[in-house]
Structure formats: C-alpha cells, structure tokens
C-alpha cells in the first residue's frame with residue numbers, strides 16, 4: 133500500500149488574488165527599518181564602509197604571505213606542495229640551492245598569479261613548512277595591469293613574519 | 305640473470321595460488337608472476353641477493369619464523385603466505401625500524417614521489433614513529449663524484465649501490481662504514497664515484513640517499529612528462545625514457561630491455577641532452593639565404609640542384625649516422641636515383657672507447673642502418689676526406705656532429721652550392737651557402753638500427769621548433785621539381801616501405817617498456 137499524504141491547497145479568495153494585503157505588509161517592514169534608520173538607529177544591518185571597517189574574522193583567507201626564518205630568509209623550501217595542491221595552477225616556483233645541509237633548497241622565484249587564485253587556501257594546508265599563510269588580514273587589491281597581479285617573493289615576504297614551527301619535527 | 309632453462313620445474317603455493325616455476329627462483333620473482341607484490345628494498349633483479357632490509361618477510365610452511373622472500377628459493381611443496389596478520393605486523397615493524405633515524409626530508413628530497421620508502425610506508429604501514437630521543441645525525445650533501453650526491457641520513461643501508469658498483473660497473477668504490485645506526489655508505493679511501501655508469505646508483509637507490517647532481521632541484525618528479533625513445537650516443541641504442549618539464553628535458557633514465565641494455569645505461573647518455581640546449585639553429589641561415597624563409601630557401605636549393613644535375617655536375621653528399629633509417633631512405637633514394645649523385649660519405653662522430661658492459665666504440669646511433677640502406681642502393685661510401693676533396697661542384701652535408709666538421713666548414717665556405725642540415729649553429733652553418741635547421745635526436749621520430757642489427761623506434765620527446773623540419777621532409781621538399789619523386793606525409797609510411805623491403809625488422813623488438821625507477825608502484 134502506498135501511503136498518500138493529502139495536502140490541502142488554500143482556496144484562492146478575492147483578497148489573496150489581488151495581493152494588496154501582502155504588498156502592504158512588506159512595505160510596512162521596509163518603512164519600519166527606514167524610520168528606525170533615521171531616528172533611533174537601532175538594529176542597523178549595514179556598515180558605513182569605508183568610514184567604518186569591520187574586523188576580519190579570525191580564519192579569513194586574505195593575501196598570501198611567506199613566513200620567515202630567524203635570519204629573515206623565506207622558510208619555504210620550494211617543495212612545490214602548494215603548487216601541486218593549487219586547483220588553479222597559479223603558483224610558479226623555481227628552486228635554488230642553499231649551502232646549509234638542513235635547508236638545501238629555497239625558492240629563487242615564488243610567484244602567485246592573483247588573476248587565477250581562488251583564495252581556497254589549499255596551498256596553506258599543503259605546506260609542510262608553515263611557510264605560506266593567508267592570515268595577513270589583507271585583501272588582494274585589484275590592479276590595472278596583468279603584471280601587477282603577479283605577487284613575487286619580495287611582496288609575499290614583506291607581509292610575512294617569524295614562524296616558530298620546527299622543521300623536521302620534534303626529534304630531528 | 306642465471307640461466308633457468310635446464311632447471312627443473314617445481315610447484316609451490318603462494319597465498320593459496322598454485323604456481324609452477326624453475327627450482328630455486330626466489331619467491332619475490334615467483335610471486336610477481338602471479339601479480340603479488342612483495343615489498344622490498346635491498347632486492348633488485350639485476351644484483352646479487354643481500355637480504356639485509358627484511359622488508360620482504362613472508363611466512364612459509366617450512367620455517368617457524370618469517371623468512372626473507374628474496375632469499376627463499378622455490379622448491380616442491382613450499383607454501384608461502386604474504387598477507388597474514390603476522391607479516392603485516394612484521395612489515396610495520398621493519399618500516400618503523402628503517403624510519404627510526406630517517407630525516408623525512410621529503411620536501412627537499414629529489415626522490416620524493418618515486419621513493420620506495422614513501423610508497424611502501426603509505427601502502428604497508430602508516431604507523432607513527434615512537435621515537436623519543438634525538439635522531440642520529442650523519443653526513444648530508446656529500447659529493448660522491450662528478451654526478452652523484454649522497455645523504456647518509458636518508459640511506460637505509462640496503463647496499464644496492466655497493467653491489468652495483470662491484471658487480472655491474474666493475475668499479476668497487478663504494479663500501480659501508482661504521483656499525484648499527486651509525487652505518488652509512490662511503491667511498492673507499494682515495495676513490496671517487498666517477499665510473500661511466502655511476503648515475504645508475506641514483507635509480508637503484510630505493511630512497512633519496514644517492515641523488516643526481518644534474519637533476520638536483522630541477523623539477524618534482526610528479527610534474528614530469530615522459531617519452532620512451534632510444535639513446536643516440538653510441539651504437540648500443542640503450543632504451544631510454546626522457547622526462548620533460550615545461551617543454552625542457554630534465555633527465556634521462558634507462559628502460560629495461562634485456563636484448564639491448566638490460567636495466568642500465570651510461571652517464572654520457574644521460575647527460576647528452578645538454579648538447580642540444582644551446583647554440584641551436586632554428587631558422588634558415590647561410591651566406592646566400594638573405595632573409596629567405598624555409599620555403600624560399602628550399603626552392604632555391606631545388607632549382608640549383610636541378611641545374612647542376614642537368615649540366616652533369618652533381619654535388620657530393622656527406623650523410624650522418626644520426627639520421628634515422630627513414631631520413632636515410634628518402635635522402636639516398638632522392639639523391640641517388642633522382643639526382644644521380646655518385647659520391648656518398650658517412651660522417652658522424654669518430655670512434656671512441658668502448659667496454660664490455662654497455663658502451664660501444666661506434667659513437668653513432670645508426671651506422672648499421674645507414675650501411676644497410678646504402679648497400680640496398682649498391683653504393684660504396686667513400687671516406688669523408690675523399691668526399692671533401694671531390695666537392696668542387698657542391699656539397700650537401702647532413703647532421704650536426706661530424707668528426708671532420710672543421711674541414712667540412714672550411715670547404716663548404718668556398719662552395720656556391722654548400723648545403724648543410726644541422727640542429728646546431730656551428731661555423732659550418734654560418735659559412736655554408738644554405739643552412740637548414742633540423743631536429744635534435746630528442747625531436748626526431750623514426751627508427752635506428754643498432755650495432756647488433758636491432759631496429760628500434762625513436763620517438764620525438766619535444767616537437768621541432770620554428771623552421772626545423774625532419775630531414776626526410778627537407779629532402780623531399782628539395783626534390784619537388786624532380787620527376788618520379790614520391791612524397792610522404794608521415795614518417796610511418798616510410799617505415800612501412802623499409803619493412804616491406806626487408807631492410808629493417810621492427811617486430812623483433814622485445815622492449816618491455818619497464819623502467820627501474822618506479823618499481824615500487826607496481
């Protein structure tokens with residue numbers, strides 16, 4: 133036996149067919165907010181941007197930054213994990229060689245194409261070095277040329293800070 | 305590999321499946337025949353069995369304790385279990401032990417992505433480390449020789465490299481030093497790892513302990529695009545896989561082919577791609593070409609050639625043993641049959657040193673194929689010296705690498721009709737009347753016949769750039785004005801003709817296409 137749930141359809145009446153009652157109800161809501169806004173200013177839902185800025189949420193994914201070692205150089209070891217994880221293929225890395233036997237590798241070039249980046253944060257998750265983060269509290273500002281949409285090592289490092297993470301783990 | 309033909313066959317069981325194999329065949333290989341992969345580090349089919357890593361432990365009905373499969377010979381009634389809980393646990397224990405002091409340098413390790421330790425850990429263990437004290441530190445970035453770097457912390461002491469150098473390269477410069485967790489591989493006193501086969505240890509090393517200096521930090525391996533082709537550097541014709549990244553060759557590794565090169569190749573062949581990285585010829589050059597493009601230049605050559613033939617003054621031709629059989633067929637057919645050229649010489653690299661491992665004296669890939677085709681047309685080639693002496697009417701030179709290139713350059717500069725087809729810009733291409741760009745061996749498609757008469761397919765790894773065209777195409781364009789010219793559009797059409805005429809036999813190929821660097825993923 134198939135169970136059938138019978139739904140009662142509201143029978144249209146003259147008052148519902150001309151919509152007037154509902155339209156007036158809606159205008160009432162708008163009018164309430166309008167007068168509240170110019171008088172008491174309670175329960176306002178808009179922010180007076182740009183005079184007033186809302187703080188970014190803690191986990192906001194903004195402009196990337198490259199974290200630094202104690203000597204100020206990039207923590208990044210050009211492992212390409214971020215570039216591998218990136219769904220929009222916007223990270224270009226060229227690896228260079230460093231003297232220190234426990235570092236060995238650094239990004240001679242690290243470039244993010246912000247015309248392609250979708251701010252997904254996969255790169256941050258993929259990084260084994262805590263070398264790239266998006267917690268800079270900054271939007272990427274639109275630019276006038278394509279070239280200006282490329283952020284290289286220098287820009288990214290400027291936003292970066294010292295990271296405490298230990299390379300190779302606790303007992304390395 | 306030992307000859308297994310006369311060995312008697314035995315029937316044994318692996319994980320309940322019955323299998324008949326020659327007596328004494330090790331259980332790793334036997335299991336592989338029925339598609340069961342037993343994890344391993346130290347075992348390699350080309351090397352002697354060391355049995356030191358214990359990754360290949362299996363249970364048998366003839367021993368109480370697990371035994372290493374690489375050391376266990378097949379015998380009648382043997383029953384092997386590779387997937388019991390005890391074995392699964394044993395593998396985890398072995399991996400934990402191997403990884404105890406391992407630096408897990410994967411972000412900066414060139415092996416990452418094709419590392420047997422990474423793969424087998426993720427496939428068979430995933431157990432976290434229980435280490436609670438600092439790791440043992442050992443030398444890192446140690447220069448072993450001109451081509452290889454060593455990282456002792458990543459080394460798992462499997463001794464594959466030691467055995468390779470002793471058994472196959474016959475240059476036992478590597479040895480194990482110290483004991484316990486301080487053990488690592490080092491050079492014998494006053495020795496360097498500079499054998500012509502040294503880079504094979506990079507492929508053999510199951511981890512990133514031995515890495516190539518040439519490939520160092522050039523690309524992560526999972527981005528590489530691979531093409532299977534044949535090495536051009538001597539008449540052995542080792543089977544290779546060329547890996548490219550963003551349109552550039554990054555490394556060359558051997559492919560397994562028991563009939564040609566076994567599992568290895570020489571260092572020179574691995575590094576030969578550098579030869580074609582600089583000074584390339586991509587556009588028409590020469591003293592008489594002005595600002596002609598390819599079509600104009602080739603039409604001018606064609607006209608001039610036609611006139612020379614009519615007046616009975618044909619040019620001489622210097623062929624290159626780097627030409628494919630297809631190039632050679634079209635070139636010799638056109639120039640001999642259509643253009644009545646009589647003087648042919650075979651240029652190419654001079655003879656060099658050979659050994660009884662892989663490297664041959666003849667440093668050209670297709671001398672034998674070229675000779676076969678010349679013979680088919682009844683041509684007895686003269687020496688390059690004689691050809692240069694008789695070149696007063698004109699000269700057509702194929703190829704870039706000639707031992708006589710200086711003499712050729714000197715002569716070609718004095719000729720009205722000096723044509724050179726070259727992949728690189730050399731003094732000869734600047735002095736010649738016409739220089740046409742051709743692809744490098746890594747941009748060539750066709751076949752080469754090695755010194756032992758095995759014909760193998762050569763596959764273009766990269767596409768020819770700008771005005772470069774395959775030699776057969778250029779020769780064909782040069783003869784457009786001639787009667788009886790047969791034109792081809794694809795190189796395979798020419799291969800088919802060569803096979804029909806019995807000049808090459810491609811079916812003989814037993815190339816398995818396997819390569820040794822990615823064995824863990826099988």
Ligand code: SF4
Pocket residue numbers: 214217218219220221222223244248249250251252253254255256
């Ligand atoms: S945020 Fe996403 S799209 Fe942007 S660089 Fe990172 S991984 Fe790529």
Ligand code: SF4
Pocket residue numbers: 207208209210211212213214215225255258259260261262263264411
């Ligand atoms: S994942 Fe991290 S360490 Fe690796 S290349 Fe990207 S930023 Fe550098």
Ligand code: SF4
Pocket residue numbers: 406407408409410411413414415416417419420421422458511512513
């Ligand atoms: S050898 Fe393998 S596991 Fe060890 S650091 Fe290199 S890639 Fe990682």
Ligand code: SF4
Pocket residue numbers: 458459460461462463464465466489508509510511513514
């Ligand atoms: S260097 Fe590599 S091949 Fe040699 S013993 Fe160590 S892990 Fe094995």
Ligand code: FES
Pocket residue numbers: 343344345346347354355356357358359360361372373374375
């Ligand atoms: S592979 Fe058998 S012990 Fe190493």
